[in-house]
Amino acid sequence: MNDPYVSCPYDAVHRVPRSRLQQHLVKxxxxxxxxxxxxxxxxHRFTKEELIVHVKDCPSKPAVAPEDRPxxxxxxxxxxxxxxxxxYKTNDDEDWDN
Ligand SMILES: [Zn+2]
Ligand SMILES: [Zn+2]
Numbered sequence: 830m831n832d833p834y835v836s837c838p839y840d841a842v843h844r845v846p847r848s849r850l851q852q853h854l855v856k857x858x859x860x861x862x863x864x865x866x867x868x869x870x871x872x873h874r875f876t877k878e879e880l881i882v883h884v885k886d887c888p889s890k891p892a893v894a895p896e897d898r899p900x901x902x903x904x905x906x907x908x909x910x911x912x913x914x915x916x917y918k919t920n921d922d923e924d925w926d927n
Contacts, residue, residue, distance in 0.1 A: 838874040839864060 837843030839861040845853040850872050867873030870889035
């Protein structure tokens with residue numbers, strides 16, 4: 830089983846199996862409350878100033894920023910629905926009037 834050791838972002842002296850890093854960080858963060866988790870990867874921890882720089886170039890960052898995604902999803906789902914609903918209703922009204 831390939832489980833490489835990685836350095837703890839709070840203290841490089843801490844060597845933790847990658848699969849255990851999340852649990853280790855939960856314990857370690859109480860001693861380093863000034864470090865904040867990256868919004869894209871909870872195992873990335875930085876000071877507030879470092880995090881602002883990091884999130885612009887995070888390797889775990891998705892192609893589309895999370896704050897952009899809900900707006901695009903709402904637009905793509907709502908627009909066709911309203912268009913189809915309107916078309917259906919118009920045809921239905923004409924049928925009944927005739
Ligand atoms: Zn640690
Ligand atoms: Zn990150």
